[in-house]
Amino acid sequence: xxxxxxxxxxxxxxxxxxxHTYTQLxxxxxxxxxxxxxSWMLTKAADVxxxxxxxxxxxxxxxxxxxxERKDAQRKLNWHDMPHxxxxxQTNLLESEGxxxxxxxxxxxxxxxxxxxxxxxxxIQAFVDHLLDGLxxxxxxxxxxxxxxxxxxxxxxxxxxxxxxxCPRLRVWSEQxxxxxxxxxxxxxxxxxxxxxxxxxxxxxxxVAARRAAPQEDLMTRMVGHQDAGLMSEDELIATTMLIxxxxxxxxxxxxxxxxxxxxxxxxxxxxxxxxxxLINLAVQEMFRFESPLPYFHRFATEDTEVAGRMFKAGTRFxxxxxxxxxxxxxxxxxxxxxxxxSPNRHIAFGGGTHFCLGNHLARLDMDVIFTTLxxxxxxxxxxxxxxxxxxxxxxxxxxxxxxxxxx
Ligand code: HEM
Numbered sequence: 061x062x063x064x065x066x067x068x069x070x071x072x073x074x075x076x077x078x079x080h081t082y083t084q085l086x087x088x089x090x091x092x093x094x095x096x097x098x099s100w101m102l103t104k105a106a107d108v109x110x111x112x113x114x115x116x117x118x119x120x121x122x123x124x125x126x127x128x129e130r131k132d133a134q135r136k137l138n139w140h141d142m143p144h145x146x147x148x149x150q151t152n153l154l155e156s157e158g159x160x161x162x163x164x165x166x167x168x169x170x171x172x173x174x175x176x177x178x179x180x181x182x183x184i185q186a187f188v189d190h191l192l193d194g195l196x197x198x199x200x201x202x203x204x205x206x207x208x209x210x211x212x213x214x215x216x217x218x219x220x221x222x223x224x225x226x227c228p229r230l231r232v233w234s235e236q237x238x239x240x241x242x243x244x245x246x247x248x249x250x251x252x253x254x255x256x257x258x259x260x261x262x263x264x265x266x267x268v269a270a271r272r273a274a275p276q277e278d279l280m281t282r283m284v285g286h287q288d289a290g291l292m293s294e295d296e297l298i299a300t301t302m303l304i305x306x307x308x309x310x311x312x313x314x315x316x317x318x319x320x321x322x323x324x325x326x327x328x329x330x331x332x333x334x335x336x337x338x339l340i341n342l343a344v345q346e347m348f349r350f351e352s353p354l355p356y357f358h359r360f361a362t363e364d365t366e367v368a369g370r371m372f373k374a375g376t377r378f379x380x381x382x383x384x385x386x387x388x389x390x391x392x393x394x395x396x397x398x399x400x401x402x403s404p405n406r407h408i409a410f411g412g413g414t415h416f417c418l419g420n421h422l423a424r425l426d427m428d429v430i431f432t433t434l435x436x437x438x439x440x441x442x443x444x445x446x447x448x449x450x451x452x453x454x455x456x457x458x459x460x461x462x463x464x465x466x467x468x
Contacts, residue, residue: 067094067101069453076449078355078456079396082384091368091378099358099377100367103384105391105408107368111378112412117359118157119415121375124362142240142250144257149237152299154307154415161414164300167286168418171219171279177421183218184429187211192437200444203461208316211426212309219422220301221271221278226263233260234309237302241454257302264298279304308419311353312426314457317447319347319427320434321458324443326398333400334435343400344427348386349407350398355383356453357411382408383456440466 065084068074074081085092086103094101102108111117122130153164170176191210195201209231217227233256239245240253271281272288283301286292292300323330333343361367361376372378386407387395410417417423434441444462 064088064092067092070451072451075451078383079387082381082387085381086384086388090370094379097358097377097379099379100372101379101381102368103381103388104368105385105388105406108380108382108385109408109412111359111367112380112408112415114359114365115414116362116365117378118362119357119359120155120157121360121362142254142257144261145237145240145254147295148257148261148299148302149240149253152303153418154303157414164292164296165414165418167283167291168279168300168304171282172418172421174421177425180215180219180422181425181429184215184426185433187214188430188433192433197467199466200462200464203320203463204313204317204458205460208313208320211316211430212312213305215422215426216305216308216419219279220305221276221280222267222305229263230305231309232256233263234306238306238310260302261298264301268294268297304419307417308423310455310457312423314353314450314455315347315351315423316427316430317458317461318351318353318449318456319344319431320441320463321443321447321461322347322350322398323431324441324463329398329400330441333431337432337435339400340428340432341424342403342405343431344424345405345407346398346400346402347427348409348424349392349402349405350386351456352383352386352407352409353456354409354454355456356381380411382411437467438465439468 065081065088067081067085069078082103085101091100091102091107093099102111122133125133153161153168156164188211191207195206201207213231213234214224214227217224217230222230236252236256237260238253239249267280268284271278271284275281275284280301283292283297287294287297323333329343333339357380359378359380361372361374361378363374365372365374365376367378386392386409389395391406392402410420442464444464447458447461449456449458
């Protein structure tokens with residue numbers, strides 16, 4: 061019998077090339093059972109999509125548990141003494157289901173439609189120009205730390221109504237709050253996550269008070285209006301705002317880094333984009349497919365269900381490997397080829413079904429403006445050396461990306 065491939069997300073080899081492992085898993089006759097997270101890992105696009113779209117598959121089955129069972133489960137996850145993290149991070153739009161999810165999602169959905177987000181184009185352009193001007197005449201820099209890392213906090217902050225000078229703090233809080241979810245987390249991470257959530261909460265409370273006193277044309281003001289109209293509680297307001305500020309933070313930085321890396325690894329594709337800038341929308345979609353920045357989510361079956369041709373019991377947990385599905389040769393021709401004109405491109409980097417990414421238009425607009433501007437400003441961009449990627453199953457992006465540029 062053929063030995064099962066080993067899934068070791070913290071290994072150097074996996075960080076270097078997760079797609080080799082994904083291919084091995086995809087070639088197995090059945091989904092791979094990953095004991096560490098008690099999950100059946102799905103890697104085929106059709107299976108991942110079927111589960112994401114299945115309304116009986118939930119991210120969270122807490123409502124099926126008694127209070128005691130829930131506490132016990134939280135204790136096992138080492139969460140029980142993290143009051144702020146538990147209150148605002150472990151229970152938000154993404155973690156809610158059913159009526160609560162539908163109510164909260166409806167309130168924020170209208171803020172993130174393509175038309176609403178298109179209004180941010182000038183803000184994004186101005187900020188990107190400002191960042192690039194700030195690089196002066198430097199001809200070598202770390203694209204991740206010196207550029208990409210500054211973008212999402214500022215832009216999402218603007219949408220919400222966070223004053224520009226406070227945006228750098230959002231990045232620090234976001235990173236500290238989400239670090240708790242890393243597989244390799246320790247007690248220090250836990251303390252940091254709790255402290256950061258508390259500070260973040262207190263900061264947002266001040267912003268809520270400021271908007272209530274003096275309404276502005278921003279999302280926070282409209283959220284305060286929803287709370288005052290009895291459509292959401294204050295805790296829901298804070299948790300949703302925090303989620304919006306965090307969900308697109310690291311992921312945008314990561315896909316900017318991996319997208320740039322893809323252009324530099326495939327210079328002929330970069331040249332095609334330079335020659336035909338109208339390809340930008342397709343090129344950006346391809347960046348999300350090629351290295352999906354959030355490659356792994358999960359769902360629980362709430363009833364006995366057939367998945368990938370096998371029956372599974374209610375309560376089974378599935379790993380949705382969006383990053384693997386996006387390289388499935390059954391859906392994508394030459395999946396390991398980065399192709400800036402790939403069309404159709406039915407990637408699943410933003411998930412599917414009820415939790416489909418709220419911020420997808422914003423993430424794509426950031427990328428559109430950034431790569432268009434970079435190609436206009438720089439006559440050439442080259443890789444100084446091959447980057448190392450972050451370890452882990454849940455995130456994908458280069459730690460640093462050192463590039464050398466020549467200006468026009
Ligand atoms: C940059 C790349 C991004 C990627 C790859 C991404 C990916 C995803 C995915 C896969 C999900 C679904 C999770 C699941 O299936 O369980 C999701 C949900 C979500 N995303 Fe994004 N996202 C990105 C950017 C953003 C941005 C910029 C924002 C904020 C404006 C955002 C806000 C959200 C929210 C609020 C949810 C939860 C939606 C719900 O539960 O109804 N995302 N995202």
